[in-house]
Amino acid sequence: MPEGARVLAPSAVKAAGQMWTDAKQLQDFPVPQEMTSDDLLHTKAEFVDASKNAMEAEFDGVELHGANGYLLEQFLSPVSNIRKDVYGGSVENRCRFVLEVITAVAESIGKGKTGIRLSPYGVASDMPHYPEIDATYKYLSERINNLGIAYIHLVDHSAMGAPVVPIEIKKLIRNNFRNTIILSGGYDKDKAEDAIQRGLCDLVAFGRPFINNPDLVERFRNNWPLSQDLKMDLFYTADEKGYTDYPFYLV
Numbered sequence: 096m097p098e099g100a101r102v103l104a105p106s107a108v109k110a111a112g113q114m115w116t117d118a119k120q121l122q123d124f125p126v127p128q129e130m131t132s133d134d135l136l137h138t139k140a141e142f143v144d145a146s147k148n149a150m151e152a153e154f155d156g157v158e159l160h161g162a163n164g165y166l167l168e169q170f171l172s173p174v175s176n177i178r179k180d181v182y183g184g185s186v187e188n189r190c191r192f193v194l195e196v197i198t199a200v201a202e203s204i205g206k207g208k209t210g211i212r213l214s215p216y217g218v219a220s221d222m223p224h225y226p227e228i229d230a231t232y233k234y235l236s237e238r239i240n241n242l243g244i245a246y247i248h249l250v251d252h253s254a255m256g257a258p259v260v261p262i263e264i265k266k267l268i269r270n271n272f273r274n275t276i277i278l279s280g281g282y283d284k285d286k287a288e289d290a291i292q293r294g295l296c297d298l299v300a301f302g303r304p305f306i307n308n309p310d311l312v313e314r315f316r317n318n319w320p321l322s323q324d325l326k327m328d329l330f331y332t333a334d335e336k337g338y339t340d341y342p343f344y345l346v
C-alpha cells in the first residue's frame with residue numbers, strides 16, 4: 096500500500112487476522128476509516144474508470160468483485176457495515192452501494208459486459224455468517240436480475256476448508272437470475288458437467304487446476320490426465336514460479 100494511503104471500508108470495523116503483503120509479508124489488518132459520501136462517489140467513479148480501461152485494453156468484460164471480504168461484500172454484511180446512513184442497516188440499504196456500482200459500470204461499458212462475483216456463506220477475510228444472509232442474497236439477486244447484467248459468479252471455498260455453502264442459496268440465486276450463473280470451487284470435469292446437467296449453473300470456473308494445467312481446456316477436451324503436482328507453497332509469492340512455469344501435456 097502506498098505510504099500515506101487511506102484505508103477505507105463501509106465502517107471503521109477492524110477485520111480479525113492478518114493479510115499477506117509482498118513487501119512486509121503478513122501484516123495485521125488495519126482499522127479502516129468509514130467511507131464518507133465523497134468516498135462513495137469517488138470509489139464508484141474508480142470502478143467505472145477501471146472498467147472503461149479494461150474495455151480500452153480489449154478485455155471481453157469486467158467481473159466486479161463482490162466476494163471474499165472485498166470492499167463490495169463488506170457493504171453487504173451487517174458485521175462489517177454498521178453505517179447509520181442509507182448504505183447501512185436494512186437489507187435494502189446494505190445492498191445499495193453494490194447495486195449502484197453495478198448500475199454505474201453497466202451503464203458505462205454495457206450490461207452484457209458486466210458480471211459480479213459473490214460469496215454467500217463465505218467467510219474469507221473475517222466475514223462471519225449473520226442471520227439475514229439468505230434475505231440479503233435473495234433481495235440482491237432479484238435486483239441484479241433487474242439490472243440485466245451478463246452473469247453472477249458464485250464462489251464456494253468449502254473444498255479449501257471453508258464452511259459449506261448451502262445448496263439452497265445457490266438454487267435461490269439460480270432461480271432469481273435469468274442470465275448466466277457461474278459456479279466455482281473444487282470442481283473437476285465430471286462434477287462440472289453434473290452441476291450444469293442438474294441446472295445449477297450454466298458455466299463452471301476453475302482456479303487451481305488452471306495453475307498446474309496451463310492447457311486445462313485441451314486436457315478436458317482430449318481426456319488427457321491432469322497434473323496433480325500443485326506447489327501450494329508457491330501460492331501468493333511474487334514471481335512467476337508456481338504460476339506460469341508448469342508444463343503443457345504435449346511438449
Ligand SMILES: Cc1cc2nc3c(=O)[nH]c(=O)nc-3n(C[C@H](O)[C@H](O)[C@H](O)COP(=O)(O)O)c2cc1C
Binds near residue numbers: 163280301303
Ligand atoms: C493462488 C490463488 C490466489 C487466489 N486469489 C484470489 C483472489 O485474489 N481473489 C479471489 O476472490 N479469489 C482468489 N482465489 C480463489 C479462486 O478464485 C477460486 O475461487 C478458488 O481457487 C476455488 O476454485 P478451485 O477449487 O477451482 O481452485 C485464489 C486462489 C488461488 C489458488
